[in-house]
Amino acid sequence: MPLPDRGGSGKMRTMTFDLFYSWRWLLVVVCTIYWIVRLGQSLWGWYAFLWAGERSTEMTRRYLFVQFLRIRVHRFTLELAQIVVLSVLFAVVTWAHRYV
Amino acid sequence: MGKYPDKSQKGLADLPDDELRSYAAELGLDVPKHLTRADLLRDVRQRRELLVGLDREAMLDIVVWDRRPVRRSASKEQLAKIIATVDRMRFEGLSHRGLVALARLKKIEVSDEETDEQIIAKFRRQEGVFGLLRRKRRRLIGWAAERVIEGKTEEQEEYRFLPEDGTTREPSLREEVEDHGVVRGIAGRLRHVADDYIAQKLDEIEHRIDEKMDEIDARLAEWRDREVTNRLRIIKITVAASLVVALLSLGYKYASSRVVPEMPTSQPAQGQPSARACEPGAAGAVPDRWCESQAGRTARTGLGNKG
Numbered sequence: 583m584p585l586p587d588r589g590g591s592g593k594m595r596t597m598t599f600d601l602f603y604s605w606r607w608l609l610v611v612v613c614t615i616y617w618i619v620r621l622g623q624s625l626w627g628w629y630a631f632l633w634a635g636e637r638s639t640e641m642t643r644r645y646l647f648v649q650f651l652r653i654r655v656h657r658f659t660l661e662l663a664q665i666v667v668l669s670v671l672f673a674v675v676t677w678a679h680r681y682v
Numbered sequence: 683m684g685k686y687p688d689k690s691q692k693g694l695a696d697l698p699d700d701e702l703r704s705y706a707a708e709l710g711l712d713v714p715k716h717l718t719r720a721d722l723l724r725d726v727r728q729r730r731e732l733l734v735g736l737d738r739e740a741m742l743d744i745v746v747w748d749r750r751p752v753r754r755s756a757s758k759e760q761l762a763k764i765i766a767t768v769d770r771m772r773f774e775g776l777s778h779r780g781l782v783a784l785a786r787l788k789k790i791e792v793s794d795e796e797t798d799e800q801i802i803a804k805f806r807r808q809e810g811v812f813g814l815l816r817r818k819r820r821r822l823i824g825w826a827a828e829r830v831i832e833g834k835t836e837e838q839e840e841y842r843f844l845p846e847d848g849t850t851r852e853p854s855l856r857e858e859v860e861d862h863g864v865v866r867g868i869a870g871r872l873r874h875v876a877d878d879y880i881a882q883k884l885d886e887i888e889h890r891i892d893e894k895m896d897e898i899d900a901r902l903a904e905w906r907d908r909e910v911t912n913r914l915r916i917i918k919i920t921v922a923a924s925l926v927v928a929l930l931s932l933g934y935k936y937a938s939s940r941v942v943p944e945m946p947t948s949q950p951a952q953g954q955p956s957a958r959a960c961e962p963g964a965a966g967a968v969p970d971r972w973c974e975s976q977a978g979r980t981a982r983t984g985l986g987n988k989g
Contacts, residue, residue: 602934609927647830649906657907661914668921675928682936 694726702726709733709759710766710787733758736783741765743780746841754843762787771809771817773802 632643655662697705699719706713706722709729713722741761745752748768752761765787773781781801785792790804809817859867 602931606927606931643830647827649902651827652903653906653910658910658914661911661918665914665918665921668918668925672921672925672928675925675932678932679935682932682939 694723708763710762710764712766729762732786733762736786737779740777740779740783743777744768744784747776747780749841751844753845771805773798773805 632639632646694702694705702719702722703713706726706729709726711725711729717725736758738758738761741758742752742754742756744765745756745761748770750764750768752764756764765784768784776784778798781798782792782794782796785801785804788805788808790801790808792801792804806814855867855871858870861867862870
């Protein structure tokens with residue numbers, strides 16, 4: 583559990599437990615590990631399924647790839663714009679932590 | 683080309699606009715909407731003169747080189763229409779006469795005496811920078827698609843022309859009886875009728891299967907778009923939730939710094955000085971503005987740094 587440094591120097595370092603700070607760290611660590619594991623599992627599952635070497639899966643792979651190439655980004659402009667705006671706001675709020 | 687019975691120079695001028703544009707497109711010409719009738723007529727006449735001068739075998743060389751499905755008996759107009767859509771810029775395997783014909787159909791001035799390298803250089807000049815970039819991008823995507831879809835490049839089979847139309851006259855029953863006798867003649871005729879019937883039914887079945895496949899494909903595309911939209915919404919909700927948490931964190935940090943200013947509740951951010959850095963003689967340069975803000979907070983809350 584990380585404990586914040588109070589800014590002391592040398593031998594006198596005062597350490598304090600902060601629940602909110604610890605909760606943020608816990609959230610970051612747990613969410614990141616969960617995301618990596620789930621993404622890895624999903625990618626591995628698709629890879630094992632699509633590259634099995636059978637003719638049917640080979641055709642599925644080709645068809646999926648063609649469908650992927652036929653996606654037109656402009657159909658999702660609104661959703662993508664909202665995501666970009668929210669991400670920018672998130673970055674600004676994170677950056678504002680430095681000045682509070 | 684039977685749609686345009688009179689294609690003489692005089693007949694061309696009498697054609698209505700829409701038919702003239704269709705005819706120009708059939709000759710492989712690019713027909714933008716803003717092109718005036720006079721310009722269109724001039725282009726059509728130039729293209730017809732060019733087609734007269736071109737060697738048909740050279741045009742066949744081009745379609746064979748680009749592996750376009752075509753009949754050997756195709757007319758020059760049909761070949762010109764196909765060649766107009768050829769954008770390939772790798773000229774390996776194309777004969778010199780084919781290269782010259784292709785250049786002329788692409789409106790590049792070349793002579794028969796020019797070497798292949800000179801003609802190819804003219805093609806590249808005409809392509810331009812944006813065309814080059816587009817071609818490189820397509821090559822990269824094509825390479826990736828081939829690796830994913832095909833796995834390996836297979837050897838191409840030798841080009842074969844499409845089979846010719848069955849335009850030869852079918853022998854009459856009398857001729858068949860004369861040639862093969864009564865029984866074989868009638869049997870042959872019955873076999874032809876049965877073959878035609880089966881071919882017709884097979885065509886109908888194939889058409890229905892194609893329609894069904896198109897319908898399935900459209901539904902899958904719709905499902906794909908819906909799925910992508912849902913995934914994007916999930917990402918949006920996740921980012922929104924992260925933003926809410928960040929706002930909560932910011933509010934908490936602000937409130938805690940107002941209540942206990944000299945006891946920061948979290949680690950100073952990277953590059954941010956600690957409160958002790960404002961003390962006289964402290965190591966490290968700190969902007970005066972930051973120290974002033976710290977002092978202001980202390981004054982407001984009445985909690986000084988007793989240390």
